[in-house]
Amino acid sequence: MRSTKTYHVRAQMQADYDVVCADNILDPASEELVNRGRRPGNHDQRRFVVLDRAVDEFYGNSIRAYFEQHHVECRYLVMPGGEQRKVMDSVLAVAEALDDFGIDRRREPVISIGGGVLLDLVGVATALYRRGLPHVRVPTTLISLVDAAIGAKTGVNHGVHKNRLGTFQTPTAVLLDRRFLATLDERHVRNGVAEIVKLAIVRDERLFELLEEDGDRLVEEKLQGRSPAGERVATELVHHSVQGMLAELAPNLWENNLYRLVDFGHSVGPTIEMLAGGDLLHGETVAIDMALFTTVAARRGLIEDKDARRILELLHRFSLPTDHALLDDDVLRRAMADTVRHRDGMQRLPVPVGVGKAAFLNDVTQDELRSALRHNRAEAVS
Template sequence: MPKTHQSPQDREVRPSIALPRALVPSRTAWSVRAEQAVEYDVVLTRDLLDPADDSLARAGVGLVRAGVDPALAAPARRCVITERNVERLYGDHLSAYFRAHGIDVRWLVLDLGEENKTIESVLRVVDTFDSHGILRRQEPVIAVGGGVLTDIVGFACSAYRRGLPHVRVPTTLIGLVDAGIGAKTGVNHGGSKNRLGSYFPARRTLVDPTFLATLPNRHLSNGLAEILKIALVLDRRLFELLEEHGSLLRTERFQGVSAPGAQAADETLRRAIGGMLAELEPNLWEDQLERAVDYGHSFSPALEMHALPGLLHGEAVAIDMALTTVISCGRGLLTTGQRDRVLAVTTALGLPLTHPVCRPDLLEHALADTVRHRDGRQRLPLPAGIGSALFVNDLTVDEVRSAAAFLHERGNDNA
């Protein structure tokens, strides 16, 4: 038969073999939605290390899951992470407590300070989890120490196998009322405060003021700064307690040596912890970036990191609050009388109003970094009267400079 010749044009228009419609590639998208219930406890107690109290031994996940014969349960084990000073002061008490409850403990003791709040410290904790062979659900990690320690351990627990339950036992005042009771963890990185971190609350935080009996005065003041924060923007009554009894609380270290001291310590702690948790609970993941509890934390991160180890966290927060108190007064949000009351209470609590690193250039840098942290706006809380706050986005560099100069001059007058 004669061959049929086709031009290139004919070949181009020849229909191809059609794919079944179901096999034709198309744009497909899936939407996954899940919710995770978050629940944790903060318990105010006393004499936690008394062997007759099993609160710490039972804290976290139960040793025996439902339906398992207790006789078949593995011996109780815990990984307990603490810091050098706590081990020196309470190591024997902790060991005796766990022995009394038949708990086998793997210890890790860290030498810590803000300068050691690094990813390297987190990895050291992670290595301990590995060497301990920790079980993911039945053996909650126990962190006993200050805010730096609980942040490091919390971050390590959030990252290791994507989540280990843990229990916090804060031993400093700042841990009792702030660092130990929230959902956030964090470590410093690249010269910035808490640049790496997670939202990972402890299953339970056991708050025991008896640990404060051995706390140095400076660290008591450090924690009182965070209590003052709550007072200035959320709780006028708490401010009045600090104004009237702040010196007594420092002297008695929240141990209730006298009847007035006991009453003031109890009410102060309950109001500070309750106020903080009430603010955190509806916004635990910080979806809303206007947060009253960010008061005192706009300039302080930069001040603290630039002054290391010269400023403690609460001291930097106090300077931040002094600055914004003066700014609020300049805007007519506080009277001069209220401003002076706030600054007087700050000083009476053993806290600074300024520091040599509190320079205009650093404050301007700090404000710019805060704007980035708060998604492009200042969202800066200012006290509006004692016990309430409002948020501003129009703070100027001149206002900040003027407030810093006022506090430097006041500091020199009081020197």
């Protein structure tokens, strides 16, 4: 006689963290950086701090002076940024340095200060190390400030695939200080703008208008508020972007629902990004993807031509690419197959149906993609 007995387990994973907009966190008078993640009554003062190499060059002295002033003993690990470094080897290098430091995982939050690449790979390392270290994220590029730092996803690239190895991680806290953006080069500012344009298109017409009205000033001033009007616009832009991104991410943090508006720009984009091997930045591939699917929607009559034109014009205005030589029939087919596999067998393609409004499509054909591509190419030439 055979018997079967099933024991059922149900548990929930909580997410509970603050995303804090704080100016000048390296000002010695600010306690944000030193106090986030500190447990009450814990007076041990050691931190493991991972710095992006460019951040170390520009802000290393201020960061070291800050922690010295607060009597915190720090071990610094400096790592290069750039997509090519977002690999498992870098994660293992962090793990080795954590061993060497002898981290106390209950009371010593790891602090990472850098762009999306550094935050993503330290996110993987801290999520895996002893099944989880507290992690305070400090983004220093625009794309990481409005996107990579504030959600729960981490990842590194593997083989030819982007973010193929990764974890969910709830950070201990995220500190957003746009002063770091002062040293970004213009291409990286525009790269971050692409993710903001994405949010504007799918859910926030006011944000779109803000970009139309004041985009040039924002890029020129690198969101530093060098004029009173620039300060007002930069504050409003960050607020709309972060609030909008969190409104999309938070109710679906573990991505149980695969209909995600924030996937706009991420359907064929990741495949092009990996194929381009460093020639295209993440936000640039988002822009190419958005242009393609905006035209798909326009050709179906889902969005008025004038609104589709507004979207493409905004991308051009920020000198973001809307096409790439790599995009051909075969790449489109492979990219879509990968996307469908990761969206549980359906396309779930977000497309704009107006400015600030989007819908999902599940039946886009290869022919439609091909003709949208051809259309965008012809427009670019004329």
